[in-house]
Amino acid sequence: MRTIAIAAAIAALSSPLAAKTINVAPADGQARLQEALIIAEPGDVIELGAGRFALTDGLSLDVPKVTVKGAGVDKTTLDFSGQLGSGEGLLVTSDDVVLRDFAVENSKGDGIKSKGADRIVYHKLRVEWTGGPKETNGAYGIYPVESRHVLVDNVVVRGASDAGIYVGQSDQIIVRNSLVMENVAGIEIENSFNADVHDNLATKNTGGILVFDLPNLPQMGGRNVRIFENVVVDNSTPNFAPKGNIVANVPTGTGVMVMANRDVHIFDNMLGNNGTANVMVIGYRYPYEDAKYDPVAKGVAIWGNQHDKAGFDPKFAGGAQIAERLGGSIPPIFWDGAGGDEAKPWVGDLVPALSLGLADLKASPESAVPTMLPPSTGTVTELPKIVLPEAMEAAVR
Amino acid sequence: MRWLLAACACLFLALGARSGEAQVAEINPPLLSAFAFFDGGADRPAPNLIPYTLNTPLFSDYAEKQRFISLPKGARLTVDGAGRIGFPVGTTLIKSFGYSDAGGKLKIIETRLLIHRAEGWVTLPYVWRADGKDAELKLGGTRVPASFLKPDGEAMAISYAVPNKNQCKQCHSTKDAITPIGPVLQNMEFASPSAEKAFLAHFDNPELILVPTMARWDMPWSGTIDHRARAYLQVNCGHCHKPTGSASNSGLFYDDYKGNAAALGIGKRPVAAGRGSGGFDFVIDPGHPERSILIHRMKSIDPGIAMPELGRATVHDEGVALLEEWIATMKATDGTPAS
Numbered sequence: 001m002r003t004i005a006i007a008a009a010i011a012a013l014s015s016p017l018a019a020k021t022i023n024v025a026p027a028d029g030q031a032r033l034q035e036a037l038i039i040a041e042p043g044d045v046i047e048l049g050a051g052r053f054a055l056t057d058g059l060s061l062d063v064p065k066v067t068v069k070g071a072g073v074d075k076t077t078l079d080f081s082g083q084l085g086s087g088e089g090l091l092v093t094s095d096d097v098v099l100r101d102f103a104v105e106n107s108k109g110d111g112i113k114s115k116g117a118d119r120i121v122y123h124k125l126r127v128e129w130t131g132g133p134k135e136t137n138g139a140y141g142i143y144p145v146e147s148r149h150v151l152v153d154n155v156v157v158r159g160a161s162d163a164g165i166y167v168g169q170s171d172q173i174i175v176r177n178s179l180v181m182e183n184v185a186g187i188e189i190e191n192s193f194n195a196d197v198h199d200n201l202a203t204k205n206t207g208g209i210l211v212f213d214l215p216n217l218p219q220m221g222g223r224n225v226r227i228f229e230n231v232v233v234d235n236s237t238p239n240f241a242p243k244g245n246i247v248a249n250v251p252t253g254t255g256v257m258v259m260a261n262r263d264v265h266i267f268d269n270m271l272g273n274n275g276t277a278n279v280m281v282i283g284y285r286y287p288y289e290d291a292k293y294d295p296v297a298k299g300v301a302i303w304g305n306q307h308d309k310a311g312f313d314p315k316f317a318g319g320a321q322i323a324e325r326l327g328g329s330i331p332p333i334f335w336d337g338a339g340g341d342e343a344k345p346w347v348g349d350l351v352p353a354l355s356l357g358l359a360d361l362k363a364s365p366e367s368a369v370p371t372m373l374p375p376s377t378g379t380v381t382e383l384p385k386i387v388l389p390e391a392m393e394a395a396v397r
Numbered sequence: 398m399r400w401l402l403a404a405c406a407c408l409f410l411a412l413g414a415r416s417g418e419a420q421v422a423e424i425n426p427p428l429l430s431a432f433a434f435f436d437g438g439a440d441r442p443a444p445n446l447i448p449y450t451l452n453t454p455l456f457s458d459y460a461e462k463q464r465f466i467s468l469p470k471g472a473r474l475t476v477d478g479a480g481r482i483g484f485p486v487g488t489t490l491i492k493s494f495g496y497s498d499a500g501g502k503l504k505i506i507e508t509r510l511l512i513h514r515a516e517g518w519v520t521l522p523y524v525w526r527a528d529g530k531d532a533e534l535k536l537g538g539t540r541v542p543a544s545f546l547k548p549d550g551e552a553m554a555i556s557y558a559v560p561n562k563n564q565c566k567q568c569h570s571t572k573d574a575i576t577p578i579g580p581v582l583q584n585m586e587f588a589s590p591s592a593e594k595a596f597l598a599h600f601d602n603p604e605l606i607l608v609p610t611m612a613r614w615d616m617p618w619s620g621t622i623d624h625r626a627r628a629y630l631q632v633n634c635g636h637c638h639k640p641t642g643s644a645s646n647s648g649l650f651y652d653d654y655k656g657n658a659a660a661l662g663i664g665k666r667p668v669a670a671g672r673g674s675g676g677f678d679f680v681i682d683p684g685h686p687e688r689s690i691l692i693h694r695m696k697s698i699d700p701g702i703a704m705p706e707l708g709r710a711t712v713h714d715e716g717v718a719l720l721e722e723w724i725a726t727m728k729a730t731d732g733t734p735a736s
Contacts, residue, residue, distance in 0.1 A: 034536075038537060057540075062566060084540070085707065086700055091567075140671070145646045146646050161671055162671050218648055242673075242674045244670065245670060288659075288666075289659055
């Protein structure tokens, strides 16, 4: 008895206020749902009832330690087909938030964005533009940015005109167990530090998994990213990104692509049927003015991957000519040569790998002098596994 | 042991009773009249409110705005080098939004409060009842049909959006804390010289008050095209597009005049614009407003494209014209003739 009573007392005292559940049903409407997101207090659970919420404006949550939970990914839908305002469907700007068991459909801009939201958990969610790949679809499906500790687990994103799952300018990230299809980029880790991307299926995107670093942003020098045990196959959807966005330059048929990042390890994945390449490593080949930015990809290591056919329809400028010279297709792994030998990726896979020999970042791909990369020697020091705070893992168990 | 369990239960009940909507209502009155800022109508402000206008205001769907400051008794104010005013706890900034009807009578739709409490600034949106006598708190925001004539005479009928409490914060945040935006001393105008003198008497550091006046975006006599365009960008974009604001991740900053060319968007590629890019490569393509993303987003009312994100059911034609002119005067970097 003593133990139970004391446990109860501790529970009562340690919760900031008695946590409660706020139920919201589709019939309650936009204002009631938004009000629930405003009056919620730390510890509360907002339960979204089954059905379709027809929304006219973006929703937002700015209270920490709140869980927003639907009745299931195919039961509760936040439908933004009639959206009149806001740049995204749902915006989260507070820490320790868990989003789970609901779907977001047809938002006019991004699907779910979280900004400066540390320890956010995205679990069992679906974000979808139901008309399939279209340039008029929103940019990002799941979009955490400027956050420390991010967990994306068991989500489905389809139709994003930029990236299905995009993590930007963040630190300590796990993206896993998710399905991304018919987006321009399936998963994109950009200007971020310390990410594990594993056990995902990326298929029928333009590019499956991208790791980029871009200039003129508050956080640069993206590094320490592990891409492992993913299935990245048949990324064949023609690029439908609006021109001007960086992903509009991703060649259709890209499996995994690294641009200007440091220390990216790609291992134990199943890669295949990607017409441009299974793995592509390149520098940032655009004019920019930013003295703090390094445009060269360095410290990329590739090993233990299974390769099915690739490089049979390379969609980058000059790619077809190179394929022709090499007998109809290019090797499944290629590097543009940016940065020279010092930046050369370490390749342990038992498939051919190509350098385009474009050490000069200003040289056009048409002027490539392709050579096969000799087998890599020596060993690679593996990057550490990302471990998120236990409460985040507990939220998805 | 039993008493301890009972005590726990009581604690739960007590805390439960204070949480949720009841607590919100207690702190945030459901009716605007509780504050006594207006005497039975938006057109009857209390005599102690200090009205002011701005040289260059934020565009909000052509709404007409009325701004007031309510200061606590004996308030002392400060101003920093950038003209930002430090208001004491107890201050409320009050802003009403509405449109004039065909007869020229201004009908106020909503009044937003920015209240400086001990724990920080708090935003509360109130929507006036149909009879115009009192306004109701709408934490979750709402939409109201509104019709008006644009300056060029075009009749508009829009779904006017009253922002929810979080949307207030989206614009009013600096490093996650809510802050006022409008009352920057060099941008403020008062009803009369004596009203201005009375307001300035609240400051202890009058030497800082002599900051240069901000250009009026629409008045060529008030500054060069560059001054007026930057004043417009600072007021309409700089509250989010600053290193501590909601758009910090964009790397596109309009909060001050010190930014480098890329931070201002000149020759800068979009980061997370999506279809906001409109198929163009640069935020500002010097000499070419017709292919600058900034102009494309200002000209759109599609929520996936439009900038700013709020208060933009209509395009600000005159603001677009100003920034088009500004970009057209920039020297093209690719050797093409300016448009």
